[in-house]
Amino acid sequence: MTPSETIKILYVDDDPDDLFLVSTLLKGISDTSYELESAASLEEAIPKLEKKFDVFLVDYRLGKDTGLELIREIKTRRKHAPVIMLTGMSTGHIDREALTLGASDYLIKGEFDAHTLDRTLRYAIRDAQLMESLAHAAVKFRSIFELASDPFLLMDDEGKILEVNPAFLKKFGPEAYDPASSKNFYFKDLLSEDSSQQELEDFFLKNLDIYDMESLMTVDQEHKINSLLSIVKQEVGIFQVLIKDLSAIKAKEEEELNLKKFSSTGRIARLLAHEVKNPLTTILLSADQLHMELPESVLSESGDLIDVIRRNCDRINHLVTQLLDSTRFTELDPKIHSINALLDEALEQVNDRIDLKEITIQKQYQKDICDIQVDGEKVKIALINLIVNAIEAMPEKTGRLLLKTSIKGNLCRIEIRDNGEGIPKENLERLFEPFFTSKATGSGLGLTNTQNIILSHGGAIRVKSEVGKGTSFLISFNLQS
Numbered sequence: 202m203t204p205s206e207t208i209k210i211l212y213v214d215d216d217p218d219d220l221f222l223v224s225t226l227l228k229g230i231s232d233t234s235y236e237l238e239s240a241a242s243l244e245e246a247i248p249k250l251e252k253k254f255d256v257f258l259v260d261y262r263l264g265k266d267t268g269l270e271l272i273r274e275i276k277t278r279r280k281h282a283p284v285i286m287l288t289g290m291s292t293g294h295i296d297r298e299a300l301t302l303g304a305s306d307y308l309i310k311g312e313f314d315a316h317t318l319d320r321t322l323r324y325a326i327r328d329a330q331l332m333e334s335l336a337h338a339a340v341k342f343r344s345i346f347e348l349a350s351d352p353f354l355l356m357d358d359e360g361k362i363l364e365v366n367p368a369f370l371k372k373f374g375p376e377a378y379d380p381a382s383s384k385n386f387y388f389k390d391l392l393s394e395d396s397s398q399q400e401l402e403d404f405f406l407k408n409l410d411i412y413d414m415e416s417l418m419t420v421d422q423e424h425k426i427n428s429l430l431s432i433v434k435q436e437v438g439i440f441q442v443l444i445k446d447l448s449a450i451k452a453k454e455e456e457e458l459n460l461k462k463f464s465s466t467g468r469i470a471r472l473l474a475h476e477v478k479n480p481l482t483t484i485l486l487s488a489d490q491l492h493m494e495l496p497e498s499v500l501s502e503s504g505d506l507i508d509v510i511r512r513n514c515d516r517i518n519h520l521v522t523q524l525l526d527s528t529r530f531t532e533l534d535p536k537i538h539s540i541n542a543l544l545d546e547a548l549e550q551v552n553d554r555i556d557l558k559e560i561t562i563q564k565q566y567q568k569d570i571c572d573i574q575v576d577g578e579k580v581k582i583a584l585i586n587l588i589v590n591a592i593e594a595m596p597e598k599t600g601r602l603l604l605k606t607s608i609k610g611n612l613c614r615i616e617i618r619d620n621g622e623g624i625p626k627e628n629l630e631r632l633f634e635p636f637f638t639s640k641a642t643g644s645g646l647g648l649t650n651t652q653n654i655i656l657s658h659g660g661a662i663r664v665k666s667e668v669g670k671g672t673s674f675l676i677s678f679n680l681q682s
Contacts, residue, residue: 214260283325352444456661531657547584594621623668
């Protein structure tokens with residue numbers, strides 16, 4: 202209320218002398234303008250509650266009724282309405298009951314003056330406005346909490362989860378938090394890395410109010426996500442945690458980086474081919490000419506050196522051609538195919554290897570998956586390369602190969618996951634580079650060709666791996682619009 206505004210009061214009391222006294226006191230207050238309306242009973246007061254009053258003065262005794270009943274009625278209609286109870290004497294249980302029902306304060310008749318009445322009225326209005334503001338903020342927070350698309354939770358200063366929103370339950374499931382369970386769930390158990398758990402403990406120890414950290418989080422036993430955690434102290438001992446899934450952003454960045462690297466490698470390969478093949482042709486022609494011009498006596502002693510030159514020139518030429526072929530976007534003959542069928546056909550091509558190592562195959566195909574327009578033969582080559590790599594990385598008899606297909610948005614997605622030895626982190630960034638291989642035998646062009654085929658279709662390929670646990674290749678193709 203600003204000083205220029207009039208404060209409207211409903212005064213409910215069956216004693217006209219008390220009404221006169223209160224009215225006189227209010228008129229004697231110069232700083233604030235009060236407008237008083239009265240009612241002598243509960244029945245007379247209730248219809249007047251439809252009007253907008255700023256504050257209510259209610260006597261405890263209202264004939265056959267009590268002011269407590271009127272307070273209940275007022276609070277039913279306006280939860281945060283400022284109500285002051287007037288009593289004839291100080292009786293603890295009445296005061297407590299009035300306050301429990303939501304009365305802002307109470308005054309004892311005959312023991313207050315104009316100044317006390319004015320201050321009590323203004324404080325009651327101020328507190329009511331504050332409570333209403335807090336209630337609105339709580340509703341707003343609850344709405345944000347419930348409707349947020351990102352996982353959101355509240356935890357205490359020991360990291361125990363107190364409450365979560367629907368997005369959290371959808372992402373992490375009841376294993377992370379079950380409100381119906383008597384078990385305690387701790388936020389740190391979702392952090393996959395020891396360093397992140399230590400960071401969380403340090404946050405509590407340092408008694409910080411706000412903190413952002415990137416962390417790897419466990420969604421289920423086999424699935425982890427890169428996430429950005431925003432931790433904010435809400436009140437003493439209570440913290441809000443907003444979890445932003447960075448996996449999609451990281452995946453997009455990785456796909457763009459792979460495409461840039463592939464394009465860059467292709468440019469280098471074309472430059473190399475141009476710069477190498479021209480002098481290579483000259484060397485070969487010179488070797489042929491030398492073979493023709495050398496006397497027989499010299500050829501009989503040193504002619505095999507010319508053959509060495511020819512063989513190595515052919516080898517260099519072959520490697521350059523392979524490099525060019527593996528980094529040049531492939532020409533395609535696209536047709537409509539079922540990705541499930543292509544995976545099965547690729548699997549059939551390597552059945553002998555699977556049987557030899559007694560690999561267990563697990564299929565998780567989405568049955569109603571859409572067909573895609575791809576060059577079937579070339580996609581099969583890419584899939585065979587990935588499946589063969591997985592088989593070679595897995596142990597005999599205990600190897601498990603997962604083939605999974607799904608639709609997400611406008612993408613057809615394939616996952617090929619093994620439980621093999623995994624790929625060291627330092628090798629992951631070089632995995633699709635031409636001629637890079639960790640195998641004793643092999644050209645190092647298999648994954649380069651695979652990447653070429655996927656990218657030529659406008660698709661994307663990513664890899665996730667953990668040493669000792671296995672590797673996942675994630676492939677996506679655009680669906681037909």
